[in-house]
Amino acid sequence: GGFRFDGDLPFAAQARNSFASCPSPSTRLSAGSDSATSALPSAPPNRQSATVDDIRRVKAAKNDYEVLQVPRDLSALTEVMVRKSYRALAAKLHPDKCSMAGSREAFDRVCQAYQTVLKALAPGQ
Numbered sequence: 001g002g003f004r005f006d007g008d009l010p011f012a013a014q015a016r017n018s019f020a021s022c023p024s025p026s027t028r029l030s031a032g033s034d035s036a037t038s039a040l041p042s043a044p045p046n047r048q049s050a051t052v053d054d055i056r057r058v059k060a061a062k063n064d065y066e067v068l069q070v071p072r073d074l075s076a077l078t079e080v081m082v083r084k085s086y087r088a089l090a091a092k093l094h095p096d097k098c099s100m101a102g103s104r105e106a107f108d109r110v111c112q113a114y115q116t117v118l119k120a121l122a123p124g125q
Contacts, residue, residue: 093107
């Protein structure tokens with residue numbers, strides 16, 4: 001005969017039985033459950049929503065290093081640090097994610113700061 005997935009594989013019945021004991025999604029995430037909030041993944045700390053303070057800080061920064069919140073001393077600065085800071089800010093301020101007033105200008109400033117600081121880190125500059 002033909003191949004029957006659940007009959008031909010010895011683990012199929014065992015897998016069916018183990019899934020039967022799992023609570024349904026509505027049971028796991030019920031409003032009164034203490035584990036409802038712990039079952040949901042929390043947002044990574046660097047990817048939280050932009051705030052008015054983030055936008056103000058970026059727009060008021062005196063230089064590109066302040067925009068990215070990285071040290072100005074090139075001997076203490078690495079490309080990884082710059083990239084990590086840029087990605088966190090860009091994720092917060094990206095026009096697709098943030099519609100606050102001034103966020104587009106702040107995002108553009110972050111992009112410009114990223115390019116400038118990376119050029120400063122490039123060898124031979």
